[in-house]
Amino acid sequence: MPIGYEDxxxxxxxxxxxxxxxxxxxxxxxxxxxxxxxxxxxxxxxxIVIAFLLSGSRSxxxxxxxxxxxxxxxxxxxxMLQKKARLQNxxxxxxxxxxxxxxxxxLLSMLAGQVDxxxxxxxxxxxxxxxLDVWITPxxxxxxxxxxxxxxxxxxxxxxxxxxxxxxxLLTTFDPAYASAIGVSVPFYHYLLMGSVSVTTVVSFELVxxxxxxxxxxxxxxxxxxxxxxxxxxxxxACLAGAVAVxxxxxxxxxxxxxxxxxxxTANGLLFMLAxxxxxxxxxxxxxxRKPVIH
Amino acid sequence: MSASYFxxxxxxxxxxxxxxxxxxxxxxxxxxxxxxxxxxxxxxxxxxxxxxxxVCLGFIxxxxxxxxxxxxxxxxxxxxxxxxxDFIVHNSHIKEDTAIGLVLSVMFGAGIVLLTAIQKTGNAAxxxxxxxxxxxxxxxxxxxxxxxxxxxxxxxxxxxxxxxSFTLLAFDRHFAHALGFNVKFIxxxxxxxxxxxxxxxxxxxxxxxxxxxxxTPAAAARYWCNSVKTMLWLSSAFGMIxxxxxxxxxxxxxxxxxxxxxxxxxxxxAFVSLLVAPEKGMLSRSLRQRRLQxxxxxxxxxxxxxxxxxxxxxxxxxxxxxxxxxxxxxxxPQKLLRQLLKQGYVExxxxxxxxxxxxxxxxxxxxxxHRLWELYLTTYMNIAPDxxxxxxxxxxxxxxxxxxxxxxxxxxxxxxxxxxxxxPYRKT
Numbered sequence: 001m002p003i004g005y006e007d008x009x010x011x012x013x014x015x016x017x018x019x020x021x022x023x024x025x026x027x028x029x030x031x032x033x034x035x036x037x038x039x040x041x042x043x044x045x046x047x048i049v050i051a052f053l054l055s056g057s058r059s060x061x062x063x064x065x066x067x068x069x070x071x072x073x074x075x076x077x078x079x080m081l082q083k084k085a086r087l088q089n090x091x092x093x094x095x096x097x098x099x100x101x102x103x104x105x106x107l108l109s110m111l112a113g114q115v116d117x118x119x120x121x122x123x124x125x126x127x128x129x130x131x132l133d134v135w136i137t138p139x140x141x142x143x144x145x146x147x148x149x150x151x152x153x154x155x156x157x158x159x160x161x162x163x164x165x166x167x168x169x170l171l172t173t174f175d176p177a178y179a180s181a182i183g184v185s186v187p188f189y190h191y192l193l194m195g196s197v198s199v200t201t202v203v204s205f206e207l208v209x210x211x212x213x214x215x216x217x218x219x220x221x222x223x224x225x226x227x228x229x230x231x232x233x234x235x236x237x238a239c240l241a242g243a244v245a246v247x248x249x250x251x252x253x254x255x256x257x258x259x260x261x262x263x264x265x266t267a268n269g270l271l272f273m274l275a276x277x278x279x280x281x282x283x284x285x286x287x288x289x290r291k292p293v294i295h
Numbered sequence: 296m297s298a299s300y301f302x303x304x305x306x307x308x309x310x311x312x313x314x315x316x317x318x319x320x321x322x323x324x325x326x327x328x329x330x331x332x333x334x335x336x337x338x339x340x341x342x343x344x345x346x347x348x349x350v351c352l353g354f355i356x357x358x359x360x361x362x363x364x365x366x367x368x369x370x371x372x373x374x375x376x377x378x379x380x381d382f383i384v385h386n387s388h389i390k391e392d393t394a395i396g397l398v399l400s401v402m403f404g405a406g407i408v409l410l411t412a413i414q415k416t417g418n419a420a421x422x423x424x425x426x427x428x429x430x431x432x433x434x435x436x437x438x439x440x441x442x443x444x445x446x447x448x449x450x451x452x453x454x455x456x457x458x459x460s461f462t463l464l465a466f467d468r469h470f471a472h473a474l475g476f477n478v479k480f481i482x483x484x485x486x487x488x489x490x491x492x493x494x495x496x497x498x499x500x501x502x503x504x505x506x507x508x509x510x511t512p513a514a515a516a517r518y519w520c521n522s523v524k525t526m527l528w529l530s531s532a533f534g535m536i537x538x539x540x541x542x543x544x545x546x547x548x549x550x551x552x553x554x555x556x557x558x559x560x561x562x563x564x565a566f567v568s569l570l571v572a573p574e575k576g577m578l579s580r581s582l583r584q585r586r587l588q589x590x591x592x593x594x595x596x597x598x599x600x601x602x603x604x605x606x607x608x609x610x611x612x613x614x615x616x617x618x619x620x621x622x623x624x625x626x627x628p629q630k631l632l633r634q635l636l637k638q639g640y641v642e643x644x645x646x647x648x649x650x651x652x653x654x655x656x657x658x659x660x661x662x663x664x665h666r667l668w669e670l671y672l673t674t675y676m677n678i679a680p681d682x683x684x685x686x687x688x689x690x691x692x693x694x695x696x697x698x699x700x701x702x703x704x705x706x707x708x709x710x711x712x713x714x715x716x717x718x719p720y721r722k723t
Contacts, residue, residue, distance in 0.1 A: 032392055087514060091513075103555070265404020
């Protein structure tokens, strides 16, 4: 099968999304907040639907802001449920995101026909339509696919953030007590990260769907974690794993004529499996047998 | 609106579906209680998503939407996900949350791949398979009800049989092990039942939001009771109410997916519970907290009057509000004084305030407990005298009369505290 212009556009956009997700996902994993990422990925749905309804378009900055706000609200309400209502951690995550996602789906069904957004888009995303949505400037110049620009800008912003704030991010991740002792604001970086996760999720959401966002956030980070113990290496390998999964998944979807998002998630799983078995340091084959833990 | 719902309920067909939906969500919520108590509710989320490839595999093998095949396929992949999460956590340094997210998203992705592949085969029997994503209670037919209903009854029966073991396992598995329970076997049965609960719940709720039926009713029930038995009843009742609403909505608006409505109803029940439940609800807890803070502030004011009285050995001396304020750290002393006046602990004479007899006795008791406690800490706990004040400042408001007597007895009615202040006793 020859690779055309469309395939290349889709692949580049997909890779950029995978890199954005891998960067934020790695930080989430290290903070043991992988499931908070899962929760945000689901919870932004009502935000997207409402913002879409108000602004009438898919790609307004307004929509990104609205959904990012809902992402932060999710983080905040999970914490409130835990602290004020004394609900246990897993239950407060589960309660919050299922409620918000359900509300989003109901809104979608009620507005069926009025909005150009449906359940299929929520679940599978529309990576295949990326080349069709072209950004044309007011003066009439054709700039290429809109999603490509959005993801590229997001990717650069996230990279800049991680390079500039590398030390405080590391500190607040691994030793929050020490960080606050030397004057680094732990809550600030917490919410900064959750904000980045929300924006990443919103941008990725309509392209790859709710579930694949979770796969792209967590799986590449987990794969990289099997291969290295070094923070910088972890980020690089996670981006690489995400990109490889996108390419492999896209090829698989084209061959089997099936969902792109689902195939990329599956490819991510296969990559993790390989790393889990064959990693030289931590792999199943080379790892020293642990003493059995008594349960 | 209500009339049309009443009309709906009198239709035998609707009764049929409503009963089915209630049975499904009720028994799922029942197992959800144990998932929640063992802090495994998000594993439930993983199981729910992982069921999708199984549903598709079941369909591929059977060629139709035969409920037994779909149930079997769903059960297999659901159970596989639990095993995989466990395996990853035990054989690598990957933490549980990452493992859950990984298995959940990858297995769901695989399910989507299978589902799209099936949809593209053009097999006419596949239509409606995507209803497993968000659920559609109205689609339950007689055959489904037989299979899913039997499973629900099986779950309920096994919960009764294993009630004690499950409870013990949820709260203290090491103790269960020490008692000679076969922890691994019980764990296996419990996991199997949770997977079964997920598998049968998806008919009504759908795989995407199934976790809510495990988590939300149980979380809501937790606010109303302190016993596992009551929690089980309440949780499955909440689940049934949500299921019933879902079934009705499914009939009233056939285009609506049922699952989200069931989840919203359950969530509303949970939010109401966590706000207004007596004892554990947010409102009653903050009310209790305010009341306690108020009592502490009042008692501190009485104590201040008493200590001022100690200086000139006239406890019932009249003092101006200004003098009291100078000796008391409080934001609103005037308000506190008015409250105490109403309760009869102080008297007012123009701008002058003095302790009543009752106020004097209460203040004396607090000062006594404070000083006894300081002495207790220095004598029995070997804490330096300059480190005991803050602790005594708290305990003086909380100690019960029984403990007060015990403290006096153990210390042998001493006359002075570590700072050589008199310990005042009530004259008999």
